[in-house]
Amino acid sequence: MPVRSEQDEANDLLETLVFTLGVIVDSDVSSRSRISEAHADAQALAASIPMDGGSARPRIVACLERFNAHREAGRVEAAGWMLAAIQGRIAEKNLPRWEELQIVADKAVQLLVGERNLH
Template structure:
């Protein structure tokens, strides 16, 4: 049975992989990630929490876009997964959420300012 500790560990693994993608990307790819991240933030702002106050609908929407970009082997997938992780961590009910939040914030700081995107 998976516990919240397992979920935290899985999120950390995904987050570290995403940070590595960002760190190893050249400027054009970083811009694509930043634009995707901005699009993801804009999308989640339009999606409410579920009846229990969970961000699950937002997270699912980000995972759907993440999967599409990942299938296309597009680095922009990193922006969508970063937002999904950020939304889950923001629920503040996982062990170590504060440390995960620090890593998320650090990853976001490594992104350039987003340019004009499909949603902007």
């Protein structure tokens, strides 16, 4: 199996982040509210898990496990869990162009926070 570079990982994250942002943008009010609640739950869960020697991997894995469960069940909440997992990886600040990824992630969060403030 070929070794993945950090640039490959950054590109994959950007692709997933853009897809997740699209899910948020294309969601109706009810779905966006559920994504927002899932994202808040994911952030709380992530914050409760200790870092592993500076790595957010345990937090990311926990969010991805919940993402998979929601995705397999066909629930839109999966997007909130994926966004939190991506944010955890970006926060490590060791990927090429992580700042650009952060800008896109922040835009997605702004959409969700706006939704949270409406309810």
